[in-house]
Amino acid sequence: MIWLNWRQFRLQALVGAAALAVIACYLVYLGMDIRDAHDAYRSHCTDPGACAQAESQFTGSYRDTLLFLAAGLALIPAVLGSFWGAPLVARELELGTHRLVWNQGVTRRRWLLGRVAFVGLAAMILTGLAGLLLTWAASPYDQVAGDRFGTVAFGARNIVPIGYAFLAFALGAVAGLLMRRTLPAMAVTGVVFLAVQFAVPNLVRPHLMPPERTTLPMTARHINEATNLGDITGAPVIGGLRVPGAPDAWISDTSPLRTADGRTVAESAFNACLDTPPSPPGSGAEGxxxxxxxxxxxxxxxxxxxxxPSGRYWAFQAIETGLYLAVGAILIAVAVRRIGRT
Incomplete structure (x- = not known):
């Protein structure tokens, strides 16, 4: 079985290994460049003002690049699920080659489990190595930016990509078995998995552990630490705040700006402040x-x-990875049960 699986999978394996080598070369180069820039940033932290400016320059130089790479890594499991998982059974059923194996004394379930274990493990290794390389390259940036819980970054760091890869592969294998056609199974796998990648960070992850709650006064300093103020509707909202004493914490929900009595501030008062003309020189309005x-x-x-709190980061990583592995295992169990009736 191992020899047969290798013969059938060797072309995909070689393509995957070549792609991983290219990714590794670039991420090693990027990681060294980030570390050089991080050393330069630390050398400029002679006083709080200079340090803040150096921090802004350092994070601004790599924010878009790392966000793009994280989004690209998130597509790897989707590609592997569609091109490795979906054809795993569907192509055999389309061409009728499964009969040759089943008539050689190999049970259907053993054949399926052997294929799933061989190709699925390869998918997890490839995605896991790419994720670990990106984690290593971005680690100085992550320490400064404090955004490890970011929607895109979280799914591209440490162990979560391994869970993503297994789930996408299992989804593709089941889709191929049920649909018995390769191209439709590939399309369904890609669409469903991308929907999962959108739904879990936004609908599931915030509820994996009960959040902490606090009230943050909107002083000028705290407002200037935010990344955005207001929105296109004119609502009195603020985003990108940091929890005092816990800059790496993940803020999962922020209320609108509220007055001392707990009511949302009037949009007229809020927008009047946004429309305030610039103060004359020497007024002290900075930030x-x-x-x-x-x-x-x-x-x-x-x-x-x-x-x-940032101390829950690894707990979230473990819970989310375990969730993907569990769902993937359930899908494989469904496939094993189903193939006995094929």
Whole structure:
């Protein structure tokens, strides 16, 4: 069985190994470049003002690149599920070659489990190595940016990509077995898995562990630490805040800006601050939002925050990976049961 699996899978394995080698070369180069830039950033941290500027320059230089790479890594399991998982059984059923194996004394279930174990393990190894390489390359950036819980970054770091790969492969194998046609199974695998990648971070991950809650006063300093203020509808919202004393925490929910009595601040008052004309020189209005931050701070506002402490990062990694592995195992069990009736 091992020899037969290798003969059938060797072309895909060689293509995957070549792609991994290219990815590894680039990520090693990028990782060394990030480490050189990180050393330069640390050398400029002679005072808080200079350190803040150096931090902004360092993170800004690599933010888009690492986000693009994380999104690309998220596509690897989808590609493997579609091109390795979906044809695993569907192509055999289409061509009728499965009969040759089944007539050689190999049971259907043993044949399926052998194929799943061989190709599925290869998919997990390839994706896992790519994820670990990206984790290594981005580690100095992650330490400074404190965004390990980011929707895209979380799924591309450490062990979660391994769970993604197994789930995508299992989904492809089951789709191929049930549909008995390779191309439709590939399409369904890609669409369903991409839907899973969208749904889990936004609908499931925030509820894996009960969040901590706190109230953050909207001083000018805290407002200037945010990344966005307001939205296209004019609603009094703020985003990208940091929890004092826990800069690496994952903020899963932020309320609108509220007044001292707990009511949402009026949009007219909020937008009036955003439309405040720039202060004259020497007024002391500094920071990302300048005069708007000073104006809002005078309204005695606050936000209610739900967050996950950074110390729970590995717990989330383990829970989410275990969830993907469990669902993938259930799908394989369904396939094993189903193939006995094929």
């Amino acid at each position: 990302r939002f300048g005069d708007a931050a000073v104006c809002l701070s005078e309204l005695d506002l606050h936000v209610d925050i739900e967050y996950q």
